[in-house]
Amino acid sequence: xxxxxxxxxxxxxxxxxxxxxxxxxxxxxxxxxxxxxxxxxxxxxxxxxxxxxxxxxxxxxxxxxxxxxxxxxxxxxxxxxxxxxxxxxxxxxxxxxxxxxxxxxxxxxxxxxxxxxxxxxxxxxxxxxxxxxxxxxxxxxxxxxxxxxxxxxxxxxxxxxxxxxxxxxxxxxxxxxxxxxxxxxxxxxxxxxxxxxxxxxxxxxxxxxxxxxxxxxxxxxxxxxxxxxxxxxxxxxxxxxxxxxxxxxxxxxxxxxxxxxxxxxxxxxxxxxxxxxxxxxxxxxxxxxxxxxxxxxxxxxxxxxxxxxxxxxxxxxxxxxxxxxxxxxxxxxxxxxxxxxx
Ligand SMILES: [Ca+2]
Ligand SMILES: [Ca+2]
Ligand SMILES: [Ca+2]
Ligand SMILES: [Ca+2]
Numbered sequence: 001x002x003x004x005x006x007x008x009x010x011x012x013x014x015x016x017x018x019x020x021x022x023x024x025x026x027x028x029x030x031x032x033x034x035x036x037x038x039x040x041x042x043x044x045x046x047x048x049x050x051x052x053x054x055x056x057x058x059x060x061x062x063x064x065x066x067x068x069x070x071x072x073x074x075x076x077x078x079x080x081x082x083x084x085x086x087x088x089x090x091x092x093x094x095x096x097x098x099x100x101x102x103x104x105x106x107x108x109x110x111x112x113x114x115x116x117x118x119x120x121x122x123x124x125x126x127x128x129x130x131x132x133x134x135x136x137x138x139x140x141x142x143x144x145x146x147x148x149x150x151x152x153x154x155x156x157x158x159x160x161x162x163x164x165x166x167x168x169x170x171x172x173x174x175x176x177x178x179x180x181x182x183x184x185x186x187x188x189x190x191x192x193x194x195x196x197x198x199x200x201x202x203x204x205x206x207x208x209x210x211x212x213x214x215x216x217x218x219x220x221x222x223x224x225x226x227x228x229x230x231x232x233x234x235x236x237x238x239x240x241x242x243x244x245x246x247x248x249x250x251x252x253x254x255x256x257x258x259x260x261x262x263x264x265x266x267x268x269x270x271x272x273x274x275x276x277x278x279x280x281x282x283x284x285x286x287x288x289x290x291x292x293x294x295x296x297x298x299x300x301x302x303x304x305x306x307x308x309x310x311x312x313x314x315x316x317x318x319x320x321x322x323x324x325x326x327x328x329x330x331x332x333x334x335x336x337x338x339x340x341x342x
Pocket of ligand 3: 300301302
């Protein structure tokens with residue numbers, strides 16, 4: 001079973017005349033959902049290990065470039081009340097750790113450009129490949145809640161068909177599927193790259209090295225993703241890498257192997273010898289954000305809010321004019337604003 005231990009520490013309370021906020025530190029010692037995402041595995045949720053690897057330059061190019069992926073889901077709502085509105089949650093730090101099993105993977109703490117991956121492409125000037133953490137998006141009406149860790153891959157899914165996939169964001173904040181970044185010739189910015197002090201870059205990481213992914217909370221789109229997750233009560237992420245596999249799931253000779261991570265079902269985790277994925281967050285909770293229709297937060301729903309909403313009209317990732325939080329500012333939000341007119 002999930003050996004999850006919770007710490008919920010109220011650090012201190014800040015108060016001013018108009019605003020009060022509490023700072024909450026969240027520590028989750030295991031995910032609620034951890035799942036290897038790979039087309040041909042029948043016991044994904046219960047699997048002890050998840051490996052990440054690529055289909056690039058394999059004979060299996062019907063599969064996503066980021067072929068073996070690991071999905072992690074942390075339920076936060078038992079520690080931080082969900083549903084209070086995105087703007088209630090200001091995430092000042094977010095860290096996820098994963099423990100590697102095996103010692104055949106070189107440490108690379110930085111993103112490699114897409115064109116260093118295909119055969120005959122640019123040289124990879126720093127040895128090794130980064131292990132990258134992205135947001136999670138879902139297809140076919142699944143959510144993190146309904147997919148859990150036992151949802152269907154689905155079986156036999158080809159490129160762009162899997163029900164869970166890693167996302168980054170475009171310059172205007174639209175989510176982008178990072179699964180096929182080599183084929184599509186772009187270098188996605190992950191939420192975080194796995195880091196360790198155990199070895200220097202380019203060296204092999206010993207088995208049980210803990211990789212730390214510090215999410216870039218200063219990035220407004222990542223901040224928004226985290227706020228939306230806390231509002232939902234569940235944080236889902238996808239860990240991927242583009243380590244080569246001669247065919248998906250088959251190891252290359254030494255030096256070309258791909259990483260393997262302990263899932264919460266790992267016997268070593270169950271026996272307390274290794275850690276499952278962990279999540280730590282620091283969140284400043286505002287308790288006076290008002291109603292969402294008061295876009296500028298001045299205490300009234302008035303013409304200034306209406307003008308802001310019209311200015312933001314259209315696709316709008318995480319802007320406060322998107323009153324119902326569906327990624328669009330449209331007539332639904334306009335009607336909500338008018339209904340709340342004061
Ligand atoms: Ca699992
Ligand atoms: Ca590299
Ligand atoms: Ca207002
Ligand atoms: Ca909307």
